[in-house]
Amino acid sequence: MSDHVLKVVEEEGFGDAGAKSFFKMARVLDCFSRTNGSLSLTQLVEGTGLPRTTIHRIVASLREIGMIDQDGRRGDYRLGLRMFYYGSVVLANLDLNRHAHSHVVSLHQVTGEIVHLHMFDGSHMVCIEREEMGDARNTTLTTIEAAPIHCTSVGKAFLAFQDQRLIRKIVAEEGLAARTVNTLATYDALAENLALIRERGYATDEEENEIGIQCVGAPLRDSRGRVFGSISVSGPTLRMPLSRLSGLSHAVTQTANAISAELGWDPSKKRR
Template sequence: MNKGIRGSLGQTPISEMRDNGAKSFYKMARVLDCFTRSRKHLSISDIMSLTGLPRTTIHRIVASLREIEMIDQDNRRGDYRLGLKMFYYGSAVIANLDLNRHAHPHVLQLHQITGELVHLHMFDGSQMVCIEREEMGAERNTTLTTIEAAPIHTTSVGKAFLAFQEEDLINRIIDEEGLEKRTENTLSTIAELKADLTCILSRGYARDDEENEIGIRCVGAPIHDSRGRVFASISVSGPAERLPESRQDALAPAVIETANRITEALRA
């Protein structure tokens, strides 16, 4: 009689082994989720407090994660931080998305159409990170590409991403990163930011009205992955005097169309 496919020597049923493996994986994920930009180093007690897991369980998980180099221990401080293997996996994810290759011709075309600076950003778990920037060189007719980070609540790329996320993720980012007031125009309260996100969700694009840097305005639109989730965004930015609200609204259809074309290229 077959009851859970238990062997003649009393081995654990396959279904039970599968369940135990899944539970162990979720516990590991809970430990890794404790590490953020603001929580770079954590002790065993810190991880216990954040996860609610017993000390013996935390010790076992941390030992396993150290063995596969996903967590490192600071020999001087005695606490833990994410290991370089996590960077390797993150780099592999970005490479597999192949966003640069699919997006580059569309980014370049948007720059040529508008004559303004164009940024392509991806969400890295806490912030928007620029993976391509197109502008005309000051002395040569060439494009420049740089990598830079942008606060998620102060820029059009950040807000274009944030507006299409679940409430839990929005709240987590606000809690972890805060709402730093970069300029007098920065939306630095939760009520202000969420009201703006509602408007962005309705019209399909975001504005940065000198919220990250005085003298600079931007228009951004979301990019979706193959499952329909917003994971990146693209923007056009320029001097405030050249991008009043009327021109931002005029540029928005081109920014949205570019974002949609990149989305379609990623799905192809």
């Protein structure tokens, strides 16, 4: 929840007391992330800027409905399983799953390699469907598979088409960990690669996340042309040398565009 929205609600008087409480709860929940999965009451106070008594009241309410759990030994708070349930329900009912499934299967049949469909969750790329050896699997309903954003084709295909401020924010928060010797671990190197991705319309992972695995990915767009996710084909480097990555890029990009078109994107009105 943005500081601006909360300020408007609280200072301009929009909404009733219940609405204001909801926005404050959202601010508390926004403090949690993959890198900050467990937080103390003091950290929540610092992260939200809200009074300690207010935070204490909010986390007590969130605990009661299962949206926050508390570590019995340390006393720290973490998101509860009810949040996972809500997230699973949302992902299971996304239009993306319905529109993309046949395209994911088709791309796997054409390439013979693993196909992943990912969405951005605020810090990582989360896999919502995978087609491997003819067996489609919706991973979010069992275990969420997350991919780094700076060193995977799905991550870079998403990142390249975002506002520069968001790119810098993600890099600042998540860092550029060198997963392999090929990882683009500096901002300048990554920025140069993102510019190339914008120019050619697809991204590659040339053993940047895992030695022995190479991938090619393309961005998915919503009806307004905004990139919100990506689709990729990946496989062993022995089967997917650079020459094949280049050849597969056309099929991956076509598939991404077809899914985007079903979601309402007009290819004649391309936007970043």
